[in-house]
Amino acid sequence: MPAAAYLTGFGRYLPGPPVENDDIARILGGDDPVTDRIRRRVLAANGIRQRHYALGADGRPKELNEELAAKAVTAALDDRGLQANDLRMLACATTMGDVLVPGFASMVHGRLGGGPMQTLSVSGVCTSSLAALDAAAAKIRLGDHPRAAVVGSELASRSLHQSRFDGRREGLDSHFLRWMLSDGAGAVVLEFQPHPSRPSLRLDWVRQVSLADRHPACMTAGLRGGEARPGDTWQDLSVADAEAAGMFVLRQDIGMLGDLAEEGIRQFEELVDTGLVDIGRLDHVLCHYSTNAFRDIALDAIRRRAPRLDEDRWFSNLETCGNTGSASIFIALEEAWRTGRFAVGDTILLAVPESGRFSFAFAQLTVVGPDTRKDV
Amino acid sequence: MTIETSADTTLASRLALVWEELEERLERVPILQRLEAGDVTIVDYTRLLFNLRQQVVDGTPWISRAASNFDAEHFALRSAAIRHAEEEHRDHLMLERDYVAVGGSLDDLRGGRKNIGSEALSGYMFHYASRPNPIGLLGAMFIIEGLGAKRAAGWAGRFQEVLGLADNQVHFMRYHQEADAQHTGALDAILASDLIDDAAADEIVRCAQVVARLYALQLEELDR
Numbered sequence: 223m224p225a226a227a228y229l230t231g232f233g234r235y236l237p238g239p240p241v242e243n244d245d246i247a248r249i250l251g252g253d254d255p256v257t258d259r260i261r262r263r264v265l266a267a268n269g270i271r272q273r274h275y276a277l278g279a280d281g282r283p284k285e286l287n288e289e290l291a292a293k294a295v296t297a298a299l300d301d302r303g304l305q306a307n308d309l310r311m312l313a314c315a316t317t318m319g320d321v322l323v324p325g326f327a328s329m330v331h332g333r334l335g336g337g338p339m340q341t342l343s344v345s346g347v348c349t350s351s352l353a354a355l356d357a358a359a360a361k362i363r364l365g366d367h368p369r370a371a372v373v374g375s376e377l378a379s380r381s382l383h384q385s386r387f388d389g390r391r392e393g394l395d396s397h398f399l400r401w402m403l404s405d406g407a408g409a410v411v412l413e414f415q416p417h418p419s420r421p422s423l424r425l426d427w428v429r430q431v432s433l434a435d436r437h438p439a440c441m442t443a444g445l446r447g448g449e450a451r452p453g454d455t456w457q458d459l460s461v462a463d464a465e466a467a468g469m470f471v472l473r474q475d476i477g478m479l480g481d482l483a484e485e486g487i488r489q490f491e492e493l494v495d496t497g498l499v500d501i502g503r504l505d506h507v508l509c510h511y512s513t514n515a516f517r518d519i520a521l522d523a524i525r526r527r528a529p530r531l532d533e534d535r536w537f538s539n540l541e542t543c544g545n546t547g548s549a550s551i552f553i554a555l556e557e558a559w560r561t562g563r564f565a566v567g568d569t570i571l572l573a574v575p576e577s578g579r580f581s582f583a584f585a586q587l588t589v590v591g592p593d594t595r596k597d598v
Numbered sequence: 599m600t601i602e603t604s605a606d607t608t609l610a611s612r613l614a615l616v617w618e619e620l621e622e623r624l625e626r627v628p629i630l631q632r633l634e635a636g637d638v639t640i641v642d643y644t645r646l647l648f649n650l651r652q653q654v655v656d657g658t659p660w661i662s663r664a665a666s667n668f669d670a671e672h673f674a675l676r677s678a679a680i681r682h683a684e685e686e687h688r689d690h691l692m693l694e695r696d697y698v699a700v701g702g703s704l705d706d707l708r709g710g711r712k713n714i715g716s717e718a719l720s721g722y723m724f725h726y727a728s729r730p731n732p733i734g735l736l737g738a739m740f741i742i743e744g745l746g747a748k749r750a751a752g753w754a755g756r757f758q759e760v761l762g763l764a765d766n767q768v769h770f771m772r773y774h775q776e777a778d779a780q781h782t783g784a785l786d787a788i789l790a791s792d793l794i795d796d797a798a799a800d801e802i803v804r805c806a807q808v809v810a811r812l813y814a815l816q817l818e819e820l821d822r
C-alpha cells in the first residue's frame with residue numbers, strides 16, 4: 223500500500239442566519255430602484271436562494287475572515303474527534319485576508335491555537351483551497367506530518383456593501399459579483415491513515431493548472447481598467463483615491479466567461495484523455511461554479527463523456543450556501559459527506575474553475591472503509 | 599543453546615548457529631508474526647518504536663563505556679568501539695523523528711520506560727561493558743548489528759507495505775540496513791583477526807547467546 227493522504231474530518235462555518243434573496247438589500251444596502259432591478263436580474267441568473275454574511279444589521283463585519291476559518295477548522299476537528307494540538311500543519315486559502323501583513327495562515331493559527339505547526343497561506347481565488355489541499359496532502363504523503371488541516375474561507379461581503387458603491391455608477395461587471403458572492407469557510411482534516419472506525423476519503427490526486435499565460439485577468443480588484451500598471455495599483459494611491467477610482471470593488475469581465483467555460487471543459491477532457499479520470503468509475507461530481515448558468519454547461523460537458531452519470535450523482539449547494547469562492551468546494555464536500563451521499567468504493571471528482579485569471583483545479587477522492595485490523 | 603566451546607569449530611560457524619537460533623525465536627515473536635501476516639496496525643508500529651527507543655538511547659553509552667575499558671594492549675578494539683559509538687550516537691534521534699512522523703508525542707516517547715526485555719538487555723550490556731577488556735561484546739554487536747543489517751529493513755518494508763507508510767516514517771529501520779552492513783563488515787574483520795584467541799571466542803559466543811535471547815525478550819515484552 224503506497225503512502226496516501228486521507229480526508230477524515232469535515233467542517234464548515236457559515237456566519238449568521240441564512241439570508242433570503244429579498245433580505246439581501248437590508249444587509250448589503252443598495253435598495254434604489256436601479257440597483258434593485260439589476261439585483262433581481264443577477265439573482266434570477268445565478269440561481270442562489272440563500273447565503274450567509276458576516277455582517278451585522280448595520281452592514282459592518284461582526285467577525286474576521288480568520289475567525290470563519292478557525293471555526294471551520296474546529297468543526298472539522300470535532301467531526302474527526304481531534305484537537306488543534308493534534309495538527310502539525312495548517313494550510314489556509316483565501317482571496318483576501320483581513321490584514322495586509324502577516325500572512326493569513328499565521329492569523330488563523332494564532333486564533334486556532336494548538337501548538338507549533340507548519341503553516342501555509344495560499345492566496346488566489348476559487349482554486350486556492352484545492353492548491354492548499356494539494357500542498358498539505360504532499361507533506362502527508364511524504365511522511366513529514368501525520369495530520370494537517372486545510373481550510374478555504376472568504377469574507378467577501380465587506381467589498382460588496384453599498385458603502386463601496388455610494389456615489390458610483392457601476393456596471394454589470396461589479397453587480398455580477400456583488401449579488402453572487404457571500405461569506406463562509408469549509409475545512410477538512412487530512413491524515414496519513416484512514417479514520418479508525420468509519421469511512422474516509424482517500425485523496426487520489428490533485429491537478430491544478432493556470433492558463434494565465436494566454437488569458438488576461440478576468441476577476442479583479444485593486445487596479446484600474448482591468449490591467450495592472452506600475453504606480454497605479456491600490457497600493458500606489460491614497461486610500462481615498464483608490465476608493466474613488468473604484469479599486470476596492472470586485473469586478474468580473476463577464477465577456478470572458480464563455481472562454482473560461484470552454485477552457486474548463488478542455489481541462490476536464492484532458493483528464494479523461496490522460497486516464498486520470500476513469501469515466502466508467504466516476505460516481506460523484508462536485509463542481510464549483512459561480513452561477514447556475516454554468517451548471518448546465520458543465521453538466522452537459524461531463525455527460526458527453528459519462529452518459530450514465532445521473533443528475534443525482536451531481537452535487538452542489540450553491541443555491542443554499544451561496545458562492546463562497548475558495549470555501550465553496552469544501553462547503554459542498556462537507557454537506558455531501560454529512561448527508562450520506564457516499565458509499566465505500568465510490569469515486570468523487572472535485573472540479574473548481576477559477577475566473578481570476580483562468581485557473582482550474584480538479585481532485586479525485588475514493589471512499590475507503592476503516593482499517594479492519596485490530597490493535598492487539 | 600548447544601555448542602559452548604569447541605576447539606575445531608570456527609568462531610564464525612559458532613556465531614552462525616547462535617544467529618540461526620535467534621531467527622527461530624523471532625519467528626515466534628507475536629508482533630513479528632502479525633507483521634509477516636499483514637495484521638499489524640499503526641499502533642503496533644508506534645508501539646515497536648516506543649519500546650525500541652528506550653533501549654536504543656542506551657546504545658552509544660554502553661559502547662563508549664566498553665571503549666573506556668579496553669587497555670592499551672587492546673588498542674585496536676578501543677579504536678573500533680570509539681568509532682562505532684561516534685557513528686551511532688545520533689541514531690535514537692532518527693527513531694524519535696519517525697515516532698513523531700506517525701503522530702506520536704516526543705514528550706511521551708522521551709518520558710517512556712524500558713520494557714522488561716529492554717531492562718535486562720540494557721542492564722547486561724552496561725554490566726558487561728564495565729568489565730576490563732570486554733571483548734565478549736563483539737558478540738553483542740554481532741547480534742545487534744546483524745539485526746539492523748539483515749532484518750530491520752525487511753521489517754520497515756513490510757510495515758510500509760501493510761500500513762502505507764512513507765520513507766520519512768521508517769528512517770530508523772531503513773537506515774540500519776546500510777549502516778549496520780558496514781559495521782558488520784568491520785566486525786567480521788576483527789572477528790577473523792588474531793586479536794581473538796580461543797578464550798575470547800568463547801566469551802564472544804556466550805555474549806551473543808545472552809544478547810540474542812534478551813533482544814528477543816525485548817520484542818516479546820512490548821509495553822510490559
